[in-house]
Amino acid sequence: MTDPAVLAFDDREYTLAELDALTCGLACRLAELGVASGDRVALMSSNRPEFVTAYRAVTALGAVVVLLSPAWKRAEVDHALRLTEPAFAVGDSPVLAAAMPMLDLDDPVEPRRRRFGATSVDPDADALLVFSSGTTGLPKAVRHTRSSFAAAVAHWRRALELTADDRMQIVTPPSHILGLLNIATVLDTGGWMRLHRRFDLDDMLRCIERDRITVEMAVAPIALAIASHPRLESFDLSSLRYIMWGATPVTESVAETVTRRTGVPWMPAYGASEVPVIACNPVDGARLDSVGRAAPGVELRVVALGTDREIPVGETGEIQVRSDSAMAGYLPDEATAAAFAGDWYRTGDVGSIDAEGWLRITDRAKDMIKVNGFQVAPAEVEAVLHGHPDVVDCAVFGTKDDAAGERVVAAIATTSPLDPDDISTYVAERLASYKRPTRVIFVPDIPRLPSGKVLRRQLEERHGRTSDH
Numbered sequence: 314m315t316d317p318a319v320l321a322f323d324d325r326e327y328t329l330a331e332l333d334a335l336t337c338g339l340a341c342r343l344a345e346l347g348v349a350s351g352d353r354v355a356l357m358s359s360n361r362p363e364f365v366t367a368y369r370a371v372t373a374l375g376a377v378v379v380l381l382s383p384a385w386k387r388a389e390v391d392h393a394l395r396l397t398e399p400a401f402a403v404g405d406s407p408v409l410a411a412a413m414p415m416l417d418l419d420d421p422v423e424p425r426r427r428r429f430g431a432t433s434v435d436p437d438a439d440a441l442l443v444f445s446s447g448t449t450g451l452p453k454a455v456r457h458t459r460s461s462f463a464a465a466v467a468h469w470r471r472a473l474e475l476t477a478d479d480r481m482q483i484v485t486p487p488s489h490i491l492g493l494l495n496i497a498t499v500l501d502t503g504g505w506m507r508l509h510r511r512f513d514l515d516d517m518l519r520c521i522e523r524d525r526i527t528v529e530m531a532v533a534p535i536a537l538a539i540a541s542h543p544r545l546e547s548f549d550l551s552s553l554r555y556i557m558w559g560a561t562p563v564t565e566s567v568a569e570t571v572t573r574r575t576g577v578p579w580m581p582a583y584g585a586s587e588v589p590v591i592a593c594n595p596v597d598g599a600r601l602d603s604v605g606r607a608a609p610g611v612e613l614r615v616v617a618l619g620t621d622r623e624i625p626v627g628e629t630g631e632i633q634v635r636s637d638s639a640m641a642g643y644l645p646d647e648a649t650a651a652a653f654a655g656d657w658y659r660t661g662d663v664g665s666i667d668a669e670g671w672l673r674i675t676d677r678a679k680d681m682i683k684v685n686g687f688q689v690a691p692a693e694v695e696a697v698l699h700g701h702p703d704v705v706d707c708a709v710f711g712t713k714d715d716a717a718g719e720r721v722v723a724a725i726a727t728t729s730p731l732d733p734d735d736i737s738t739y740v741a742e743r744l745a746s747y748k749r750p751t752r753v754i755f756v757p758d759i760p761r762l763p764s765g766k767v768l769r770r771q772l773e774e775r776h777g778r779t780s781d782h
Contacts (some may be wrong), residue, residue, distance in 0.1 A: 319500065321507040321524070322362050329500075332366060334424035335441040339403075340370035346416065348401050350375030350434060352447065353442070355413070357381035357404035357488070358510050363418040364487045365496060367403050375434040379442045381409065382488040384745040389452075396644050397442050397454050436460040443490050445586035445688060452690065454644040455490075455586045462497070465589040465609065465638035469498045471609040472527060472582065473594035477503035480552075481528045482520055483675075484509040484535070489686065490586045491559060495530060500620065514538045518548040525552040529577075532560040532686040533567075533718040540570040552692070555580040555596060560686030561720045565713060581605060583674065586688075587640045588658050591632075592672045606670040608685055611636040614657065615666055621654040627718070629665045629675060633657040666779045680769055682711030682719050684747045689721055691769070694750065697743050701736070703729045709750065723750035724772050726758050 318326035327335075348354060354371045356378050358364040371378045381390060383406055390412050402415040441448050441457040457465070481499055483506055485492040499506040507524055509516065512535065512576045520526060531539070537557060539545065558568065558581045568579045582593040583604035592613065594605035607613045612635040617624050624630050639658050642649035652659055663683075664674040682689040691709035698707040706726040711719040723736060728740075733753035741749040754776050760768040 317505075319503070319505055320338040320362060320365065320755075323510075324605070325362075327362060329426070332362075332369070334426055335362075335366045335422055336373060338422040340373045342416065343370055343374060343376075343401070343403070346401060348374050348376050349738060351438065352376045352401060353379050353397055353399040354490040355379045355381055355399040355402040355404070355409060357383055357385070357390070357398070357402070357406040357409040358418055359383050359405055359718065360492070360510060361405070361407070361418070362485050364509065365508075366422070367418060368487075368493070368496075370779070371403070372440060375438075377439045377442060380444070380488045380493065381406075382444070382745060384747065386743060386745065387412065389744055389745065392452070393444060393454070399586055411654050412606045419568075434459060434768035436463075437641075441493075442644065443488070443586055445490075452693065453494065456641040457645060458641050461638050461641060464591075464620070464636070465494060466497050466501050468608050468610045468636070468638055469494055470502055472572055472590060473498070473580075475499070475502045475504060475528070477611050478686075479504040479527045479554075480506070480524060481530070482507040482509060482517065482524065482526050483530070484512045484517060485530065485532070485686070490589050491530070491584070491686070494589050495688070505775040515544060517546070518542070518550070521553060522549045522702050527554050529553055529554055529556040531556050531558055532556075533564060534685050534716045536564065536567050536571065537716050540567045540574070545571075545574050550575045550577055553577045557582055559584065560683060560718065564603045567715070568601050575605065583672070585607075585660060587652065588634050588636050588660075590638060591634050591636070591660070600671065603673050605672065607672070610638070612634070613672060616654070617729065618663070621657070626668050627665055629663060632660045632662045632664050632666075632672070632674070634660060680710070682709075682721055684711075684719055684721060685717050687745075687747045689748045691767075694721065694740060694744065694748055697740050698723060698725065698736070703727050703731055708759045708769060708772055710769045712773065714751075720751045721748065722752045722754065722772075722776065724754050724756050724759060724776065726756055731755070 316328040316330050319329045325533045354376050379399045390408050404412050405418045436459045439456050440459040441462050442454040444452045445455045483495050487493050555578050558579050563581050580594045580599045582603050583591045590608045592605045593608045614623050614633050615630040617630050617699050662674050666672050680691050694709045695707055698704050708724045714720040736753045737749050760771045
């Protein structure tokens with residue numbers, strides 16, 4: 314009997330036996346370099362099969378994967394390395410290679426046919442560090458243990474109702490929790506997946522048709538691109554069971570347009586780097602006005618804002634989550650305490666749960682800006698802007714955007730005339746492209762409390778709904 318393929322990339326398919334052999338070969342190479350159980354290994358890679366084998370190889374050795382975004386520039390990588398202190402690095406990024414010695418994923422690996430793995434690893438030991446920006450300061454590292462990430466995979470598999478017959482394509486970066494979760498869940502289920510180097514709408518639609526994809530993932534810009542495609546009806550999308558909408562609230566008009574044109578339903582879901590699977594709609598009977606009910610294995614509650622006091626069903630407050638898939642904590646450690654109320658994770662999102670358990674997210678208590686599913690910390694962009702010689706003061710906030718979910722807006726006080734495009738370029742040269750302000754406004758001063766805290770809501774109310782650039 315032929316070993317079935319489990320992964321496709323470009324024109325190449327890999328069986329599980331081939332992936333296992335490449336994983337074993339890379340694990341042996343890493344072990345020769347000195348990687349051992351408990352060591353942290355930075356992984357900065359584009360979406361490719363070698364990312365999958367590198368992740369599995371590090372995990373097989375009982376080591377900890379430190380996921381770095383391939384979009385990051387040197388300052389962002391340096392911050393991540395200072396925070397997590399990995400002893401080793403593997404990837405395909407010249408930025409990481411310039412920061413520390415790196416095993417290059419472009420180097421050939423000799424497949425090994427024997428099993429390779431750590432003899433015994435504590436399920437409560439760290440397995441994964443993935444970055445999630447906080448509302449203040451630079452990005453924090455989210456610590457997932459072997460057991461918490463395994464729980465996330467199990468919850469996601471049940472929520473999506475995945476089986477070995479399912480076929481998924483993955484266009485989201487593997488350094489993002491959703492990208493890695495999808496890869497790990499498909500492998501755990503015994504399904505099939507196609508990795509894409511980058512998002513290309515026509516290629517994605519062609520692959521649905523050719524590969525008979527059954528489960529598709531989309532964030533707001535992908536959904537909008539599908540809805541706007543002039544030849545959408547020319548693609549055979551009948552293999553799709555549903556499209557999962559995540560990262561941002563559903564734009565109902567966009568979702569309804571896609572369903573009307575293709576017949577494919579949507580399945581909204583809700584998660585975070587800290588708790589990857591929080592809520593999910595049912596596969597049959599999904600609603601567009603809700604992120605769904607608590608995922609299998611997850612508990613939800615709503616508390617009064619600014620407190621941890623649970624409030625009655627239907628009232629609006631902060632959403633809190635209790636789950637086996639919740640993170641073990643942050644790096645730096647001192648950020649962890651404020652994230653939990655006992656064993657309940659404080660999401661910082663505002664919403665309500667009705668009597669039937671349907672969760673609606675109505676606002677954000679945090680200042681995070683979500684651009685195409687990526688989190689942008691205003692303070693990180695502000696720190697860069699403060700380095701500009703002509704910027705006297707600044708504040709960064711988000712406004713709604715149909716394509717990206719939100720866009721980054723920079724309010725700047727200056728004594729010299731500045732070109733908005735030059736400001737955007739200044740940030741883009743120092744941070745990942747999704748953190749670049751797409752709108753720059755000039756203000757006489759930045760509203761602040763006596764403590765110095767920026768009054769972002771005032772800026773949003775004054776400038777958030779205007780269309781000037």
